[in-house]
Amino acid sequence: MTVTLADVAARAQVSPATVSRVLNGNYPVAASTRERVLKAVDELDYVLNGPASALAAATSDLVGILVNDIADPFFGIMASAIQSEIGGPGGRAGGERLAVVCNTGGVPERELTYLTLLQRQRAAAVVLTGGAVEDATHKAAVAAKLRKLAEAGTRVVLCGRPPAPETGAIALTFDNRGGGRELTEHLLGLGHRRLGYIAGPEERTTTRHRLEGHRAALAAHGVAEDPRWTVHGRYDRQSGYEATLELLRRDPSLTAVVAANDSVALGACAALRDSGLRIPGDVSVAGFDDLPFSIDAVPSLTTVRLPLAEAGARAGRIAMGREEPPPGGIATVRGELMVRGSSGVPRG
Amino acid sequence: MTVTLADVAARAQVSPATVSRVLNGNYPVAASTRERVLKAVDELDYVLNGPASALAAATSDLVGILVNDIADPFFGIMASAIQSEIGGPGGRAGGERLAVVCNTGGVPERELTYLTLLQRQRAAAVVLTGGAVEDATHKAAVAAKLRKLAEAGTRVVLCGRPPAPETGAIALTFDNRGGGRELTEHLLGLGHRRLGYIAGPEERTTTRHRLEGHRAALAAHGVAEDPRWTVHGRYDRQSGYEATLELLRRDPSLTAVVAANDSVALGACAALRDSGLRIPGDVSVAGFDDLPFSIDAVPSLTTVRLPLAEAGARAGRIAMGREEPPPGGIATVRGELMVRGSSGVPRG
DNA sequence: CCATGAATAGAAAGCGCTTGCTGTACTGCT
DNA sequence: AGCAGTACAGCAAGCGCTTTCTATTCATGG
Numbered sequence: 001m002t003v004t005l006a007d008v009a010a011r012a013q014v015s016p017a018t019v020s021r022v023l024n025g026n027y028p029v030a031a032s033t034r035e036r037v038l039k040a041v042d043e044l045d046y047v048l049n050g051p052a053s054a055l056a057a058a059t060s061d062l063v064g065i066l067v068n069d070i071a072d073p074f075f076g077i078m079a080s081a082i083q084s085e086i087g088g089p090g091g092r093a094g095g096e097r098l099a100v101v102c103n104t105g106g107v108p109e110r111e112l113t114y115l116t117l118l119q120r121q122r123a124a125a126v127v128l129t130g131g132a133v134e135d136a137t138h139k140a141a142v143a144a145k146l147r148k149l150a151e152a153g154t155r156v157v158l159c160g161r162p163p164a165p166e167t168g169a170i171a172l173t174f175d176n177r178g179g180g181r182e183l184t185e186h187l188l189g190l191g192h193r194r195l196g197y198i199a200g201p202e203e204r205t206t207t208r209h210r211l212e213g214h215r216a217a218l219a220a221h222g223v224a225e226d227p228r229w230t231v232h233g234r235y236d237r238q239s240g241y242e243a244t245l246e247l248l249r250r251d252p253s254l255t256a257v258v259a260a261n262d263s264v265a266l267g268a269c270a271a272l273r274d275s276g277l278r279i280p281g282d283v284s285v286a287g288f289d290d291l292p293f294s295i296d297a298v299p300s301l302t303t304v305r306l307p308l309a310e311a312g313a314r315a316g317r318i319a320m321g322r323e324e325p326p327p328g329g330i331a332t333v334r335g336e337l338m339v340r341g342s343s344g345v346p347r348g
Numbered sequence: 349m350t351v352t353l354a355d356v357a358a359r360a361q362v363s364p365a366t367v368s369r370v371l372n373g374n375y376p377v378a379a380s381t382r383e384r385v386l387k388a389v390d391e392l393d394y395v396l397n398g399p400a401s402a403l404a405a406a407t408s409d410l411v412g413i414l415v416n417d418i419a420d421p422f423f424g425i426m427a428s429a430i431q432s433e434i435g436g437p438g439g440r441a442g443g444e445r446l447a448v449v450c451n452t453g454g455v456p457e458r459e460l461t462y463l464t465l466l467q468r469q470r471a472a473a474v475v476l477t478g479g480a481v482e483d484a485t486h487k488a489a490v491a492a493k494l495r496k497l498a499e500a501g502t503r504v505v506l507c508g509r510p511p512a513p514e515t516g517a518i519a520l521t522f523d524n525r526g527g528g529r530e531l532t533e534h535l536l537g538l539g540h541r542r543l544g545y546i547a548g549p550e551e552r553t554t555t556r557h558r559l560e561g562h563r564a565a566l567a568a569h570g571v572a573e574d575p576r577w578t579v580h581g582r583y584d585r586q587s588g589y590e591a592t593l594e595l596l597r598r599d600p601s602l603t604a605v606v607a608a609n610d611s612v613a614l615g616a617c618a619a620l621r622d623s624g625l626r627i628p629g630d631v632s633v634a635g636f637d638d639l640p641f642s643i644d645a646v647p648s649l650t651t652v653r654l655p656l657a658e659a660g661a662r663a664g665r666i667a668m669g670r671e672e673p674p675p676g677g678i679a680t681v682r683g684e685l686m687v688r689g690s691s692g693v694p695r696g
Numbered sequence: 697c698c699a700t701g702a703a704t705a706g707a708a709a710g711c712g713c714t715t716g717c718t719g720t721a722c723t724g725c726t
Numbered sequence: 727a728g729c730a731g732t733a734c735a736g737c738a739a740g741c742g743c744t745t746t747c748t749a750t751t752c753a754t755g756g
Binding site: 002045047049050052053055060069071072073079080084098100105116117119120122148237266267269270293298 | 614615617
């Protein structure tokens with residue numbers, strides 16, 4: 001039924017071993033023989049059996065990329081960059097690898113299950129993107145899994161995710177705290193003193209770090225904080241819309257709204273507009289990430305640019321062993337403040 | 349070093365066969381035995397060897413999802429929906445499958461290579477999303493590959509892609525032609541007579557179909573077409589920006605710009621604004637797809653809503669054999685015209 | 697009380713490939 | 727001419743699992 005190595009070998013009048021070596025190219029084979037084999041492969045339309053190969057060689061060409069939400073460009077951009085470096089078909093890396101993107105939906109158990117599935121497939125490398133969940137139990141479980149993966153020879157890289165100590169994982173962490181601080185400092189510098197903050201889901205590290213940066217900036221400027229000024233929500237537009245209305249209800253005198261990310265900021269803008277407020281005339285808005293659409297918003301969004309593509313590419317190269325990991329296995333990637341039209345001096 | 353089935357068997361005092369059967373659960377095993385085995389699995393922290401399993405069983409739990417551009421929400425949304433139905437960890441489907449997203453970048457050869465890789469892995473199913481390339485050679489090559497996959501027992505589903513006759517692939521096709529036609533009819537109805545059209549890459553089916561719909565509408569209304577009114581570009585914002593400037597240069601009297609998709613439309617909006625034109629006061633703009641950010645544009649975008657998530661979910665279910673394929677293996681998914689703020693009556 | 701069959705467990709034969717080791721035929725020295 | 731050295735090619739032993747077929751046990755009914 002299906003063509004096997006042996007069939008090719010028979011047709012090319014060589015042993016299966018030789019065919020295997022031609023296909024893997026890591027052992028000397030005479031040019032004429034090679035040619036004969038390749039011809040047979042072609043004629044028989046032979047396709048290597050991946051599982052068999054992986055079993056015999058005890059490694060596979062699978063590389064896993066875990067993302068929280070594949071429909072979110074934040075992850076899409078990183079995944080795309082990672083994948084382009086992983087090689088994959090047509091990538092500049094040699095050897096064909098199957099870079100696979102796994103959508104965890106941010107659900108801890110799914111993350112774990114995917115990790116197991118990848119472990120089961122004896123993945124060559126795994127890249128985890130996006131913030132982690134703060135839950136200690138889950139964190140420990142993931143750490144244990146990562147350690148096991150590393151032990152089994154799978155290279156593990158974290159991209160835009162806090163380090164996982166003692167797991168052997170390389171971490172490229174975004175400086176969310178610094179970015180958040182810079183952003184709020186910008187608004188404070190403009191003269192804002194009553195700033196609403198729409199945070200992401202409470203249990204995520206990213207959420208906490210960005211919020212901490214915000215608060216650090218406030219504290220540094222001696223601005224007292226009102227607990228009513230912080231609302232938690234999801235990392236999406238609708239959440240931003242609702243949270244903004246809530247913020248406005250709690251304190252209509254706010255002059256600025258800082259959002260957990262750009263999507264949330266867009267929702268905030270919509271809510272402000274629908275409330276008859278002008279941006280930035282009445283209220284300034286700031287986002288985070290600088291996704292492609294942020295510059296197209298009207299007014300364009302003041303935000304913190306995260307080098308998603310660059311970080312992803314680097315993570316990909318490290319995962320493939322084509323770039324030295326950073327010293328200590330940890331690197332911090334900084335964001336860049338992008339001041340645009342959505343922020344201005346406060347009214348009055 | 350690594351724990352194998354045999355180790356578990358030894359610990360549980362049963363044969364490897366029994367362990368396998370407990371793990372796969374398709375053969376009667378006494379409750380007490382099962383329990384003992386599961387305990388051993390747990391204690392040894394055993395993880396099934398995927399490749400070995402796939403080799404022996406001649407099938408794998410891999411499901412491939414091919415997308416043109418993973419950083420584009422158009423594909424992200426579909427992929428997400430497909431994946432949620434594939435099962436994957438935590439999905440509602442039983443049995444854990446590794447749903448993997450492969451980023452082809454729209455490059456024909458990559459598409460082919462990924463298909464081969466998936467074939468090599470003996471994937472359980474493959475879903476191809478997005479428009480295909482018109483090139484006959486490549487089309488034939490893909491068709492041949494799909495046929496082979498189908499023969500090998502891999503279920504093949506096309507989502508948002510034209511049917512591939514005689515390959516055994518199920519196709520869920522978007523009615524790009526109808527959507528394009530409806531959209532242009534809307535603008536014609538408002539009174540527009542000079543409409544610019546920013547098309548996607550020339551060689552893609554999606555591009556051609558949308559353009560055909562546009563032209564059909566023009567023809568039906570007896571509006572003569574000016575070749576200067578059509579520009580081809582990529583499916584991204586920047587392309588839309590540049591194309592719009594070009595369009596304006598060619599004919600400053602245009603009263604409407606129809607874009608290949610929403611990203612392009614956003615670029616068009618930016619270009620118009622930068623040219624000092626008001627939307628829709630001076631020029632109306634229309635997009636296609638209705639991606640999440642389109643409603644947030646200012647003014648919000650008139651566009652054709654494609655039920656990406658619904659279609660993806662359906663494709664996923666069909667791929668998993670949990671939903672009957674449509675009669676004839678082909679179904680057309682219609683878009684819905686969304687009239688919003690970016691389109692209005694022409695000036696003058 | 698034994699034949700009958702259901703329920704359950706085991707033995708063993710691969711699945712298709714990789715790779716360490718073992719030839720075998722040259723090549724180039726001395 | 728004789729020997730080491732090199733360049734290929736083949737043999738065969740698995741890799742870790744699934745599954746068919748066979749063996750055993752135990753309950754049942756004639």
